[in-house]
Amino acid sequence: MRTTTRLAAAFLVLAATTACTPASRGAVPRPSAPQPQPPAVTSVAARPRSTGCQGTTDSLRPDGTELVRLPRGGVIDRIRGRQLRVGVSQTAAKLSSRDLRTGAVAGLEADLALEIAKAIFPDRDPARLPGQIQYVAMPTRDRFLALETDQNGRFPPAGNVAKVDLIIADASVTCERVDTFGLRFSVPYLETRQALLTYRAVAGQWDPRQGITGKSVCSGAGTVNLARVTEHGGVAVPVVDTTDCLVQLQRHQVDAVSTDDVILEGFHDQDPNTEIYPFPVEIKDTAAVAVSNRDPELTRLVNAVLERMRGKPMQDLYRKWFGDRPMVMPPAYYEGG
Amino acid sequence: MALRAAVAAHFRRTEGKLTLAVAAVLVAAAVAGLVGALSIGQRADLLADLADRRGAVNAAAGEAYRALADADATSFSVVLVSGEKVAAQQRAFRDDVVAAAAALDYATKAVPEVTPTARINELTSQARRAYLSTGTLTTSERLAVLSSLLPVYTGLVEAGWVYSSRVDPVGTSYLNEASLLVRETMLDLAKDLRDANPPEGVDSFPWFAVAVGLAVVLLLVGIQRYLARRTRRRFNIGMLVATALTLVAFGWLTAASLVAATNAAASARLSATRLVPLTEIRAEARNLDGAQARALIFPLIGDLDDLTARTDRLQDKLAAVRSTPTDAAALEITPLDVAGLHALDGAVVEVEQWRGEIKRDFSATRPQYADVAAAITADEELKDELDGVIATAGREVDQSIVDARAALAGTDVGVAVLMAAAGAAALAGLWPRIAEYR
Structure with missing residues (x-):
């Protein structure tokens, strides 16, 4: 009985102390910088394709x-x-x-x-x-x-x-x-020839000439280049405008950009840290x-x-x-x- | 057992019953004083929250919304102008970003909650970003997310300017991405920071307090009737004074609460029907400026529909605000003054012209690029028309809250003092009667 009384008294004292203690202030938040995102590719690219030419x-x-x-x-x-x-x-x-x-x-x-x-x-x-x-x-x-x-x-x-x-x-x-x-x-x-653009430093870890299997490769939505990326084992990343691919590459959100070599030359001029590689398979377009x-x-x-x-x-x-x-x-x- | 019997016998006598009546009156006066003071105190706290916390957050939300919309429009203007105008537009953009940051900081000080790091990271993750503008977020979370996105947005714009100044096309992609971030996420978050609804209870009738006051009055009347039967004196001065003081206390409480509630409700109505829509119209006009510039620089599918829908929304909102003068009496808000009506009429005409220009820019008679660019960067649309009306509406909203708080000032102390005096008067009135039976 006395033990119970003591326990009850101790509990009451503890509860009273807890109630009276001010809550400690939360830690100063240190969030990570949000990753920017390119414009989302929406319905237009999903337009049904005609079968047979x-x-x-x-x-x-x-x-x-x-x-x-x-x-x-x-x-x-x-x-x-x-x-x-x-x-x-x-x-x-x-x-x-x-x-x-x-x-x-x-x-x-x-x-x-x-x-x-x-x-x-x-x-x-x-x-x-x-x-x-x-x-x-x-x-x-x-x-x-x-x-x-x-x-x-x-x-x-x-x-x-x-x-x-x-x-x-x-x-x-x-x-x-x-x-x-x-x-x-x-x-x-x-x-034109379909080609790949990636950073120079990547050559030691990945030789784009050997293939793009498992690599994220960006191309314009609705282009012939995008489907070829998937056909060759790459993870196709579509964007509304092909130049958005250069932005993604500059942020290292994709491993490479794939489009016509003449366009990639323009990208390379804008960012000389990049390098153009041939596509694993030579594909010519006109x-x-x-x-x-x-x-x-x-x-x-x-x-x-x-x-x-x-x-x-x-x-x-x-x-x-x-x-x-x-x-x-x-x-x-x-x-x- | 003997003590209990003695006590019971004492309270069966008139002397004992009057002692019980004194105790009941004192307890009732104390409870009524406490309830009255608490009722007023609670309403005053809600008004303080409306004026301080919500007021601060709402004012900051309006400023952040305006600043971000202005920044979006200016980010494109920088690449459409040349010469000295470039530096001026860049400065205007940076001023707007700093203004948005200051507004967020101001609001954060009024919100005690701190959003933990993990929650901020979760909300700003790529997977959640698309749903941010439609999700249910607390005020603290909205402020934290906006604060996280602001430097990212600024970085995208500055990168876009550097590339664009070298005529590198990738600059357009950076600017477009920045604009999408601010239009599709940040502006919605800033807009929804605002809570125009008054706190629950601030504009209600104080039913409970008034019921307690009436109960005390009934108790006093009942005791007086008992006293009149027992002592053959029709009136007891002390009890009469106590009843009068109770009526004054609760009459004052009721009147003050009603005045405060009326003012608080008027403030909320004025905010909802004039201040908030006008602030949104002002920001959406700048937003339309930005969207028009973006459509010129980087046209996308749906541009004409999007721009036309934006002008439609502006016109609808202007018409709604313009129609409130006729409803003003019903809404019990101050009608727009003549200057305000003229300003809104001017805004309606400007939006109508704007719609015509947008239609022309997408037609066969489309003007040259440079002409469209010059028209877009010429001035801040609707700024001149609306800034004055918004400032007036803001002052009126604030004044209504000040009036509401003034109506309650001192009422809690007054009610408590009056009820203490009522208790004392009742005691003074009953004590001589009890003494007569000793």
Whole structure:
């Protein structure tokens, strides 16, 4: 009984002491820095793909390459009434990059756009031709939605994308794109190889030439490069715009970036700590101008411009932007041979 | 046994019953005084919380929200302007970031809880980040997460500027990512920091205290009737004074509580119908500036829909605030003055023009890049129209709370003193009657 009483008294004293003791202040938090995240890739990339290729990647033969007459007809008349609207990547150095202060776009693809503008507006002052071109930036994922085609018309999100007359954005020629977006490719103006970009220091631990199995490799959503990464055992990391991959690589959130070598050269120029490696398997692509299949006359005009540039003018253009890098304009394939 | 019988016999006599009545009156007066003082004290504490803790957090939330929205717009303006304007815009951005940090610091001082490191890390982890803006977080957690994200956001913007100044396209990616972080996570967190609802009980009628006061009055009346039957004196002065003092005490308590409740409710209504919407409109306008600049620099799918929806939201919110003058009497809030009405009318016109410009920027007659850029960076949209109205609304909200607190000032002490005096008066009135029976 006495023991119980003592225990009860001790408990009461303890409880009273605890109740009266002020709670100790929590420790000063020392949280880790949150990792930045690139824009999330959402529904558009998940657009169902067509099965089996119905269309053709062959282009339309130009009427001639002289381009001496004033072009006429369809969309060309409309363009002459306003400006030539060109969709460009804007974030691909050497191909098309925009000075954000002036809006001026520079690069091989911007020069091509200027050549096409010369053909559409032969009667205008050449010095003022850049003012006749309206560049619209096209994030990698959404670029083909910018063409007014029947297929895009049936896809509601495409209504939200600023419309352009043609897309010059290192667009690889694939039959699937012809079917899915209702576009027509011009003759190709560039031959590219899929390659890898990673940090120099990584070479001692991982030789990208030996393979990408288990490595996280970033590519633009909706590109042909992304599927190839998975096919070769890599962990594909899609982003809205391919340049987001360089940001991810700089933060070491991915092991490598994989896209066309010409784009990777632009990345390497922006971050010289990186190095370009060939893709484990050599894969060649050709890039062409994408035009709506409703505008055959524009496709023919673009092809006329490109065919006229084949040879020295195109080689001069390659040299202007890529220096001594060996580059060849791919051969043209036209409908009807 | 003998003692118990003696006590029972004592309380059966009138002298004993009157002694019991004195004890009951003294206990009732003490309880009523305590209940009255506590009722007023509790309401005063809620008002203090509204004015100090919530007021501090709400004021800081408004400032953090504005500063982050301004910073988002300015982060893009820096790369769209040239010459001396670059340094000016960079300075404006850094000022906004420091303002946001200061606002978070100010709010943190008013919130005693400390979020542990593990919880902050969990909330800012990549897996949770996408759900942060829709999740249920405490005020302390929101402040901690915002404080963690602010330096990351600033780093992204500064990196974007450096690359963009070298015309490296990766700069655009950094700026776009920074903008997404602030628009999709940080602004939502800052917006939801604000709690415009008044604390529960601050605007209610003090039913319990008034019931206790009435019970004391009934007890006093009952004792007086008993006394009148026993002593053949119709009135007992002491008891009459005690009853009067109790009525005064609880009348005062009721009036003060009602005035405080009315003012607190008016403050909450004014905050909900004018201050909060106007602060949001002001910040969302800057947010729209930023979104418009981003759409120019880095267009994405859905831009036109997104920008149009933002102007629609601005117009709806402006219309809602503009309509409150007609409802002001029903809501018992101060109607907008003429200057305020003119400012809102100006804002409505500006948003309408803005919508037209956005539509034009996505049409075939789209102006040149430089013209769109110049229009976006020309000025801070709706700043001139709304800053004055917001400041006036903020002062009115604060004044209502000050009035509510003033109504209660001294009431708790007054009620306690009056009830002590009532007890003393009852004792003074009953004691001579008890003495007559000794």
